[in-house]
Amino acid sequence: MNDAWAARPPLDRDGADRALAHLRDEKERISTALLELEGHQGYQLLDGAALDGKTRRLQAEVRARMAELWALFDHYGRVLGEAEQLRARHSRPDRERLAELTRLLAGPSVELPAAEVPLERRTLLAVPSGERLTLQAVVARMTPLYEDVAKTVAGLDAVWSALLSRLADVEAEQRAAAVLLASLGGTDPDLERLTTELGTVAAVVRGDPLALASGGRADTGRLDALRTALADVRRGLEEAQRLRDGFADRIAGLGAVLDELRATEAEARRVRDEVRAKIASPVLPDPPDMSATLADRLSAAGRPPHGTAARAGGWNDLADRVADLERAMRTALDQARGDVEVVRGLLDRREELRGRLQAYRAKAARLGGSEDAELTAIYERARELLWTSPCDLREATATLAGYQQAITSRAKGAER
Known part of the structure; x- marks a missing residue:
């Protein structure tokens, strides 16, 4: 390579000046890029942190590549500086000075010490004495290093x-x-x-x-x-x-729910007794009876935490217990209301059947069935069942269905 460069015609003065201007601009851009990379948030995090594991290994790799980048840049800068000094000393350089400028600017003027030769360029049996590169080759070597570090830092x-x-x-x-x-x-x-x-x-x-x-x-x-x-x-x-700040109101609200539950359970028992008196063999749910147990829980929850209790669980523990109690009370109240509806439904069923019986009787009268002995007998049986306590709803329902069928049959006969 040295022989080839020795045989190359030297740059003229204008060519040398253009090459110097280009390389100064290139050096400035490289310096700016390296400083911006070191100023990147990711690089700052990586460079200044005490790391471990995968990230520590990556940190070591990035530091090694950055060190190599700056070392190459320093070599680049020293050679360029030498060329600038040579040009500055000779306003009208002769052929010998132009040949030296050419060697510095375009020849293998950057000498890397043996320690800076990349591992992949070393041999097994000999330690390399060094490596000589052109300024262009230095930039070519720096480029993938820079891109690799930038990509790694951005990803991290x-x-x-x-x-x-x-x-x-x-x-x-x-x-x-x-x-x-x-x-x-x-x-x-x-x-x-x-x-x-x-x-x-x-x-x-x-x-x-x-x-x-x-x-x-x-x-x-x-x-x-x-x-x-x-x-x-x-x-x-x-x-x-919130419980602590509005404790009295919260407990008072639970007391109101408990009062409503007690009233609903009492209503369920009252309606239950009425149904037993008025409906024969009713199938009824078990009577609701949760208010006493919930009253005990409300009494226990109504005492704000203090002393040992405050240190062990405090308001946090009490809030959980109050929330559980609220859910239990709402569930019990819903259950009691549902029981009232179920039980009262049997009485409502009897009233519904009574209304239907009177409607069927009016229909029979319109069809001229007032004097029909069979219809009258079925009606009287249904009425007796529905107005007798306790009422057998099953038999009353079946009798009413028979009364409806008999009326329908006569209506069809009249139409023929």
Whole structure:
């Protein structure tokens, strides 16, 4: 290569000046690109962090490539500086000076020490004495190094930024829950467990984010699950706070529900007794009787936490018990109302049958059946069943159906 360059005609003065201007611009652009790369958020995170695992190995690779980039750039800059100084000393360079400028600007003027020769260019049996490159070849070697580092840093930044952003949301959720718990007093085993788990995941996010990446994308599954669980805990603590702030009104409201439940259960028993008196062999649900048990639970929940109870569970524990009691009361009230409807339905059924009997009788009269002995006998039997206590609803229903069929039969006969 040296012989070939020695035989090459030297640049003229204008050609040398143009080459210098081009290389100065190239050097400035390379410097700007390298500084911007080092200023990139992803590079700053990577370069300044104490890392582990996959990310630590990536950190070492990026640092090695950046060191190689700056070393090549320094060699490039020194040779260009030497050429600039030579040109500055000779305003009208002779052929010998132009030949030297040509060698510096276009020849193999960059000498890499043996230690800087890439591994893939070394041999098994000999340590290379060095390598000589042109300025153009230096740029060609820097280009893939730069592109590889830039791509690596951008990819890591995308993963890390997504994880850190999600982690910030989860940690904010945890802090909000912790503040609520501190104001309420007591402990929350779920919050303690989730806080411990969050600490573990946060250490991975900050120390080895690539361990939480898949296919070049951040895997936020664990963080998402933690945020959902912590949000549930926070909502429970907010409920406890609302309970504390409006404790008297909340308990009074439960007392009102309990009073309504007692009244509904009493109504269910009253209607039940009425049905037993008026309906023969009724199939009735068991009488509702939850108010006494729920009254005991309300009495226990009506005492705000203090002393040992406050330290152990506090308002958070009481909020869970009050919420359970509210659900139990609503369920019991719905059940009692349903029982009233079921039992009263038997009386409503009797009234419905009575109304239908009178309607069928009016229809029979319009058809001229008032003097029909058979129709009259069926009617009297149905009326006796429906107006006798206790009423046999099954037999009354069957008799009424027979009365309807008899009337329908006579109506068809009249039409023929």
